[in-house]
Amino acid sequence: MAQQEHEHVRVAVVGSGFGGLGAAVRLRREGVTDFVVLERADSVGGTWRDNSYPGCACDVPSHLYSFSFAPNPDWPRTFSGQRHIRAYLEHVADVFRLRPHIRFNSEVQRMTWSGERLCWDIETSSGSLSADIVVSATGPLSEPKTPDIPGLDSFPGKVFHSARWDHDYDLRGKRVAMVGTGASAIQIVPAIQPLAERLTLFQRTPPWVMPRVDRAISGAERALHRALPFTAQARRGLLWGIRELQVQAFTKHPNELGLVEQLAKRNMARSIKDPALRAKLTPDYRIGCKRILLSSDYYPALAQPNVDVVASGLSEVRGSTLVAADGSEAEVDAIIFGTGFHVTDMPIAERVVGTDGRTLAEAWKTGMNALRGASAVGFPNWMTLIGPNTGLGNSSMILMIESQLNYLADFVRQLSVLGGRAALDARPDAVQAWNDKVQERMKRTVWNTGGCTSWYLDASGRNTTIWPGTTTEFRRATRRVDLSEYDVLRVSAEKKAEVDA
Secondary structure, three states: OHHHOOEEEEEEEEOOOHHHHHHHHHHHHOOOOOEEEEOOOOOOOOHHHHOOOOOOEOOOOOOOOOOOOOOOOOOOEOOOEHHHHHHHHHHHHHHOOOHHHEEOOOOEEEEEEEOOOOEEEEEEOOEEEEEEEEEEOOOOOOOEOOOOOOOHHHOOOEEEEHHHOOOOOOOOOOEEEEEOOOOOHHHHHHHHOOOOOEEEEEOOOOOOEEOOOOOEOOHHHHHHHHHOHHHHHHHHHHHHHHHHHHHHHHHOOHHHHHHHHHHHHHHHHHHOOOHHHHHHHOOOOOOOOOOOEEOOOHHHHHOOOOEEEEOOOEEEEEOOEEEEOOOOEEEOOEEEEOOOEOOOOOHHHHHEEOOOOOEHHHHOOOOOOOEOOOEOOOOOOEEEOOOOOOEOOOOOHHHHHHHHHHHHHHHHHHHHHHOOOEEEEEOHHHHHHHHHHHHHHHOOOHHHHOOOOOOOEOOOOOEOOEOOOOHHHHHHHOOOOOHHHEEEEEOOHHHHHHHHO
């Protein structure tokens, strides 16, 4: 590894999921070939590599959940499973010849800004390097979150998180506890219910669930998309347009979502005949406040005789006995946590040290904020993909990633135009103005007014996760870098002479 100790690259990308691979493709298209992709695992895929639990699939239609510059005419289903999405990302890495740039088993341990040299010094598990620009593409769904439950350490059975599924553990004939009712849990429950002797679902808050209208895409359709690519583009455009039209209800007129709630209740009533169980599963908040989940087999699974729904969160573990907040108990052999991820407190922020010696986590201790979801104050030439307030509640995150890639491309261009050794640091007033505008728009959205507590909100109750508008609006906002929103940093004459020497 000695040959890497003083290596310097133009750009270092962290992560090889959709964001990281997309950034790599865009850099090459911009003529930048002096870059590396630092990946902590031994393969690409990000969240679609890490999440391999039974039933894992996307809740966004396949033709919309893919890059516009890398269409896939051969999606097998309207909603693709984890295996096919991961294969798609491997395909992107191969087709665009990204593998020579990828450093596997290279987890970033520290990134420190050098004000003297205007670059980032990066320490990884496989060696050290420096970079003019860092693109953080670790994603918000990369670090599993497991609640601190008293007594959990002494549980004698098996414990794992949905994003770290233990495929060597056989659930057949076991008494299994599923903790959580989010997007992962509603896919896991139907997949493991037939295997378990008894399945106990600990539900702190019931989700709104709509039918998942999934089907196999016929061979004729796939052949048509291969022969006439514009048909796949039209399909993607239709899927996108429908979701753009839905945004108004989420962001400006939440009361209009009442009809959708009635449809969700009918979906539940078709499978849940027991009034007591139906009452447990009916949310008391406006639909859309938490992400609307899609499943056609979740409710049927809950209605099976070997399933118990505990309408309370897990509060304590006493040996093999799990105790809910309402006092109810269940004897189990295995606990599966479907309790989400560190989203508003991303662990990568602990490893990024900016201009004043503070970590990004310290800079964001009162809440995440970044200029146009990308640039944080005091962290020059550092950009994050899927950063603060770039999430979506009803559409494809790939659309937001591609918009941020436009911003990244222009960021690199602006540095080239400036010439010499230069860096761009987001101005505090620009970040504040952007954040104030976003939070003002957020006030009337369903995510803030819907009456729920969701992972969209940080510890202080601020929504630092979701974008309060359409993907079209975000694309317009990130089309170009406005240099007036940045301070331009230069190397001093003395330091420049030292560097050049």
